[in-house]
Amino acid sequence: MLIKIVVIIIVVLGTIYYLDASKLFSFDADHVEKRWNGIYKFTGENEIDLLILGNSKTYCGINPKTMSSRLGLNTFVLATPNGSLTQCYYNLREALTICKPKMVAVEVTTLNSSTMADKEGSGKSFLYKDFDARRNIYEKVITTPQWFDIEEYAFAWSTSIRNHNFLFTNTEQIKKNKEKEEIINNKLYLGRYVRFTSGIEDSILNKYKSDGPSVSGDSLTISDEQLNSLQLLIDLLEDNNIQPVFFTIPVYKEHIKNYNTRYEILLNLIEQEYGYELFDFQQFYQEDMLTANCFENTYGNQHMTYLGSLIVTYSLSDSIQNSNNSNELPNRKDDQLWHNIFYGEESYFYNNPMILGNKVLFVQNEIITENCTIKEVGIVQEEKVQIIMAKIAKSSILENEKEDLEVQIIVDAQIKGKPKRIQVNLPFNKYHKPGENYIYSIPAKDVEFIKILQAKVVNTKLSAPTISKP
Amino acid sequence: MFSIIILNPEYMLFNSFHFLVFLPIVVGLYYALPQKFRWFLLLIASYYFYMSWKAEYIILIVASTLVDFCAGLAIENADSKKRKKLWLFLSLFVNLGLLFTFKYWDFFNESIRDTLNLFSIQFDPSTLKLLLPVGISFYTFQTLSYTIDIYYGKIKPIKHIGIFATYVSFFPQLVAGPIERAKHLIPQFYNKVTFEYERVKNGLLLMLWGFFVKIVIADRLAILVNTVYKHDDANNYLLDYTGASLFIASFFFMFQLYLDFSAYSNIAIGAARVLGFDLQSNFRRPYWATSISDFWHRWHISLSTWFRDYVYIPLGGNKRGVKRHLINLLITFLLSGLWHGASWNFALWGLLNGLFLIVQVFIDRKKTSKKPKTYFIKRLFQSLVIMLLWGGSLIFFRAQTFDDAMYVFQNISLTGWNNLYELGLTVSEFKFVFYCLVGIYILDYIQEKQDLYKFLADRNIVIRFAVYIAAILMIIYLGAYGEDVSDNQFLYFQF
Known part of the structure; x- marks a missing residue:
């Protein structure tokens, strides 16, 4: 049985x-x-x-x-x-x-x-x-x-x-x-x-x-x-x-x-x-x-x-x-394999250098302005939008001024395939707080940068622009 | 009336995983133990089974056991009729007292209050609102029959309190019967039981059939019935339904009650058979009865015979003239109704069935003694009449209040079939369950002529195994259980 x-x-x-x-x-x-x-x-x-x-x-x-x-x-x-x-x-x-x-x-x-x-x-x-x-x-x-x-x-x-x-x-x-x-x-x-x-x-x-x-x-x-x-x-x-x-x-x-x-x-x-x-x-x-x-x-x-x-x-x-x-905790930022995993993933470029590749459509480094240096300006491709982003080293501006500043750039660009010269204003991004930099960014769509002609960091409250040397 | 009964859902139901684990362990240990220790195992298992519901209520069973064991011995040893009677009254007082306290006290007081209020007399009795002990009506009647039988000299008292305690609490039939007589069950505890393949197989088969009927059919019927008859503290959903919805819910309830309770009885009898015990059968295809009196020989047989032996016959039965015979019938059925529950609806249900029997008595008086030949069409007609009367009386049984029952009687009809699939069952569920009912009805008819268990046993092993496996898989995949099914208790656990 x-x-x-x-x-x-x-x-x-x-x-x-x-x-x-x-x-x-x-x-x-x-x-x-x-x-x-x-x-x-x-x-x-x-x-x-x-x-x-x-x-x-x-x-x-x-x-x-x-x-x-x-x-x-x-x-x-x-x-x-x-x-x-x-x-x-x-x-x-x-x-x-x-x-x-x-x-x-x-x-x-x-x-x-x-x-x-x-x-x-x-x-x-x-x-x-x-x-x-x-x-x-x-x-x-x-x-x-x-x-x-x-x-x-x-x-x-x-x-x-x-x-x-x-x-x-x-x-x-x-x-x-x-x-x-x-x-x-x-x-x-x-x-x-x-x-x-x-x-x-x-x-x-x-x-x-x-x-x-x-x-x-x-x-x-x-x-x-x-x-x-x-x-x-x-x-x-x-x-x-x-x-x-x-x-x-x-x-x-x-x-x-x-x-x-x-x-x-x-x-x-x-x-x-x-x-x-x-x-x-x-x-x-x-x-x-x-x-x-x-x-x-x-x-x-x-x-x-x-x-x-x-x-x-x-x-x-x-x-x-x-x-x-x-x-x-380890710091894997020196490990290329780690970068291979996270390259282009959400928040990666806010916290890591923008290196030209399939997700970074444009990048220009070390743009010196009158009172500070913009470490990077670039366009990164995220899932649905492009982000135009500028990074300024924390050490180069006053902490209490950061939110009043705006990065203004004049670029030769292609918009929907047509060449144009445009000015882009990048406000402070209060949500992303990478360790060393402040982020200034705006979302964009169908923009292709050719060359940055001018860049300045403006204190929008004082209206005192700093003109960069392109 | 259903709402006044509060049961803990964690109770070890037969159709629970808990029981599926519990039973094989008990069976395994039972056959592993020498005969002389088996009663002890069964007692422990039975107490565990009961205590998994509400541990403290085991004290009621223990009290009942001690009182009846002592009363039994005292009645036997009493030197005078008066003393015997005294001990019998003590047993009746304790057992019926407990039953009254837990089951009828609130009903009794509320009825007095309502009656006095009719005469503008204020009476505000205290209600106990006690949780009704599961199976109290069953084990109370079982122990009562023991002392009454000793009193009338039908049996001798048992000297072994352990076996007597096991008889009172024997787990397969503890909570919903069959109500066993001491004469039938107690000697079986002394039988030397060996593991017999055929007996165990039959027991398991009976259980399998019980599970199938309960989980696949009865619990699915319950979904529709509970949807239509729902009446909680906040709302009376019953009033949303009329016509055919009430008809189909009442029709389904008639089958639900039969299938639910007969499934329970089959599982109980099957489980006992696996352990080597023979319990009396409780149902014999009642919906194929040829008359109301035949119906009561087929429905809840252990209770019907109990009332016959301990109420109807002591009242004089049919031996004291027609008038007294009819009164005896009414008293017996009134008490049977109240046994089911402390409510006037149950009393009316009992009285109605008593009246049906009285009509039957008059019809039978005009009949000749020659038994006419029965044809299928005639059987079918008789069956439909029985179902109509019985199903009608069950409206009192199922409705929560008297007003609800009256509402159903006033609004039930065979019109308005368009919302049939909005009563809790999907179209496919409704069709499935309807075909199942037709199948059960036909199987019952065939069973009248032929033993289907034997028919199956005579098939070859492949067919038999295919049937067993198909039944198990159907229970698993077609059963009404799980998160969506809130209520899958056996209906008779409430009594």
């Missing part, structure tokens, strides 16, 4: 395995799957120096390509939607089987009152997706009882069982999956997911005024499960000789009240109890930079927009660079 039962079990499990492997019952791949595929692909060829863990605030709020370009290292954001620290810990375990970063940065909104048993609805769906996308069988076995109730084991391990209702409710998806061809994507993916491009609008700002903040720092407690996971995570990092740092992705200043209470708890826990650094960008909010256009237009759970993410990414980069353990 045992043999007969075993035969039946094998046939049934074999059918389930076949249906899972065929992905007939899967939803279209999303960023969760892309992220795990990304880390496996990236670590197959490269090392990760800085691994960032967190939730949706993190993958919206941290730009790993910008951070990599700024710091000269390989950064990957392994964050999950609705992720808690417990999820971060088990994801980290699997990540450590394929890479050994020098530093792990953990976003601390994951330290919250939730437990894995609380997850439901979209939170539970994302948990399944996260689990699905992982590949290490041993780590998945270890994770299963920590993430799921016994009744959910089959759903966690089998997409076809979890989504079996497609047979009645979503036959279109099955049909689509049947006809779908695998697309091989060779683009560099480091875990970022851009969801929000426009900031908070007046209606929400008015709601903040009328209803007050939607969150109170007093109410942000931490569950025992998350505290336990924090301990496990720190133990794991220490055992692997990896430096932990902790940081907070901010929300709009009007979004939260009494944040100090939350900050005190985090400070006591992370800095005093464990002795690690906490970079809290909520507590040390950059009033002048983090304006309404840096945040998602919502009164509820709030994420950062693209612009907001640039500010926080540079702030975190600076914090890490100035931290006690920055010497643990």
Whole structure:
């Protein structure tokens, strides 16, 4: 009888395995799957120096390509939607089987009152997706009882069982999956997911005024499960000789009240109890930079927009660079292989020299003006637009003047194929903060520079131009 | 009435992964242990099974066990009829007292309040709002039958408290029956059971069929029924539906109740059979009954026979004249209705079925004793009449309130079929489940003539395996479970 039962079990499990492997019952791949595929692909060829863990605030709020370009290292954001620290810990375990970063940065909104048993609805769906996308069988076995109730084991391990209702409710998806061809994507993916491009609008700002903040720092407690996971995570990092740092992705200043209470708890826990650094960008909010256009237009759970993410990414980069353990991190800017990976990627040319190539359409170096030298002026091709960019060494102008200055250049150019002489004014770019230079830039389209005839740096408030020698 | 029952969803349901892990472990250990220790394993397993729902309520089962064990011995040893009666009353008082407290106290008080309010008398009784212990009606009736049988000298009391505790809490039938008599079940704990291939296979097959019926059909029917009959604190969604929507929901509920409960019984009987126990069958194709009285010989047999033996016959049955016979029928069915739930809807449902039987009594009196030959068309007609009456009475059973039931009766019709696919099931689900019902109905008819389990057992191994594997895969891929299905409990777990 045992043999007969075993035969039946094998046939049934074999059918389930076949249906899972065929992905007939899967939803279209999303960023969760892309992220795990990304880390496996990236670590197959490269090392990760800085691994960032967190939730949706993190993958919206941290730009790993910008951070990599700024710091000269390989950064990957392994964050999950609705992720808690417990999820971060088990994801980290699997990540450590394929890479050994020098530093792990953990976003601390994951330290919250939730437990894995609380997850439901979209939170539970994302948990399944996260689990699905992982590949290490041993780590998945270890994770299963920590993430799921016994009744959910089959759903966690089998997409076809979890989504079996497609047979009645979503036959279109099955049909689509049947006809779908695998697309091989060779683009560099480091875990970022851009969801929000426009900031908070007046209606929400008015709601903040009328209803007050939607969150109170007093109410942000931490569950025992998350505290336990924090301990496990720190133990794991220490055992692997990896430096932990902790940081907070901010929300709009009007979004939260009494944040100090939350900050005190985090400070006591992370800095005093464990002795690690906490970079809290909520507590040390950059009033002048983090304006309404840096945040998602919502009164509820709030994420950062693209612009907001640039500010926080540079702030975190600076914090890490100035931290006690920055010497643990390599600087790969001397490594040509590293440049080969990041050349032309997002933020690369803001943080690295523009060298003529397929992404740099024009560049002219060392343009000396009356009171400063413009290190580079160039046109770089980004995904959808061209950026005309000038870099001025930080040491050559006064810090408090930088925002008042404008680089004005007169160039012979071709616009849509026709030769023209034009003046281009490049205002200060407050979002990109590379280590050594200030950036002045504007986006452009279909412009081809032939020669820069004149360049000057103008203080727009004083109207005192400095004419360069072309 | 469904809303007053609160059940913890983490309970170890038969159709849960938890049970699928639990049962093989118990079976494995059971056959590995020597016979003399097996009762202990079953007791531990049964208590664990029950405690996985709400651990503290095990105390009720333990209390019931201790009281009835002692009462049984005391009745046997009592030297006078009076003393025997005293001990019987003690057993009845404790068991029915617990049942009353947990199940009927609030209903009783609220009914008094509503009645007094009719006469403008203010009465504000305290309600307990206790969580109803799963299976309390079942195990209470099982233990009651034990002491009553001892009192009437039908059985001798058991001296082994461990085996008695196992009899009271035997996990396959603990929470929803079949309600077993001590005379039938207790001796089986002493049987030397060996692993018999055929018996175990039959048990597993019965369970497989139960799972299929429950998960693939009954739970899918439940989606539509729950959509139409939904009435929560905030809204009464039932009022959004009229005509054919009410008809189809009531029709589906009639099948849902049958398939859900018979599936539970099959799984319970199958699980017990795997362990070497023979439980009495609870259903015998009720929708092919030839009359109302025949129906009650086929529906929830263990409860029907319990009421027959411990209520109807002690009241005098049909031996004390026609008038008393009819009153006895009404009393028995009223109590049977209230057994199902503490609500006037259940009482009305019971009374209605009692009335059907009274009509049957008068029809039967005019019949000749000669049994007429039955033709298929006649069977079909009888079956449809039974379903119409039974299905109609079930509107009281399913509706949340009396007003809801009245609303259904007033608005149900065979018109307005256009929104059939907006009742919670997709077009393909609706068609699938409808074909399944037709299939079940036909299979039941065939089963009347031929044993389908034997038919399957006589096929060659390839066909048999293909059927088993297809059934398992259908349960997995066509079953109504998962995130979208919020309620997959067995209906009778509420009683």
